[in-house]
Amino acid sequence: xKLGSEIIEISDNLSFSELKEILRKKNPIFFEVFKDQSxxxxxxxxxxxxxxxxxxxxxxxxxxxxxxxx
Amino acid sequence: MIKITKNSFNLDEEFIKIKDNSxxxxxxxxxxxxxxxxxxxxxxxxxxxxxxxxxxxxxLSNIRAQAIKNWDLNNCLIxxxxxxxxxxxxxxxxxxxxxxxxxxxRACEFIIxxxxxxxxxxxxNVFNGExxxxxxKFKDKEKFLKWSDVINH
Numbered sequence: 001x002k003l004g005s006e007i008i009e010i011s012d013n014l015s016f017s018e019l020k021e022i023l024r025k026k027n028p029i030f031f032e033v034f035k036d037q038s039x040x041x042x043x044x045x046x047x048x049x050x051x052x053x054x055x056x057x058x059x060x061x062x063x064x065x066x067x068x069x070x
Numbered sequence: 071m072i073k074i075t076k077n078s079f080n081l082d083e084e085f086i087k088i089k090d091n092s093x094x095x096x097x098x099x100x101x102x103x104x105x106x107x108x109x110x111x112x113x114x115x116x117x118x119x120x121x122x123x124x125x126x127x128x129x130l131s132n133i134r135a136q137a138i139k140n141w142d143l144n145n146c147l148i149x150x151x152x153x154x155x156x157x158x159x160x161x162x163x164x165x166x167x168x169x170x171x172x173x174x175x176r177a178c179e180f181i182i183x184x185x186x187x188x189x190x191x192x193x194x195n196v197f198n199g200e201x202x203x204x205x206x207k208f209k210d211k212e213k214f215l216k217w218s219d220v221i222n223h
Binding site: 003038042045062064065067068069 | 162185193206
């Protein structure tokens with residue numbers, strides 16, 4: 001997985017869990033991403049712990065595989 | 071000071087930035103690109119480092135603040151390179167400064183152990199022009215977890 005980004009339009013009052021469903025339909029790779037326990041999710045630079053969190057216009061979501069810097 | 075950069079850095083120049091007469095000890099960690107062998111025909115030619123910069127800066131700032139607080143550091147500098155790096159090139163520099171050596175040494179080790187498992191940076195080995203992601207090492211995670219007494223306070 002390499003760095004990449006995409007802007008997507010979503011309806012108001014969408015939760016992160018619902019967004020995951022949309023992404024799975026959009027690209028099957030997300031079935032693998034969301035199954036992988038080692039992938040972490042961030043919303044506006046803060047790790048998502050509760051996947052029922054609601055999203056708003058301008059939010060930035062990141063899917064991060066295990067890091068390997070240093 | 072925290073910096074993520076494509077450019078190399080000079081150790082003396084960075085040391086001058088942190089040098090102060092109030093410090094009795096400094097500790098340095100310098101990570102470099104190691105020659106590694108995938109198999110007999112494939113040696114690493116270079117590495118590429120990718121970064122989610124805004125998150126990495128935030129994470130490094132938190133780690134730095136935690137180290138300063140826990141070991142009463144006078145100062146702390148962290149530089150991490152990104153982009154394409156050749157064998158032997160500098161990847162990461164950490165300098166910790168404190169009144170006494172023990173705090174500087176412990177804090178420096180904490181920072182690199184933490185950085186390796188928690189900061190949004192990804193390394194790719196380049197073999198024959200092809201990039202291959204470096205696998206996360208669980209021994210690094212275990213090493214970081216040994217600091218749990220520190221990070222839970």
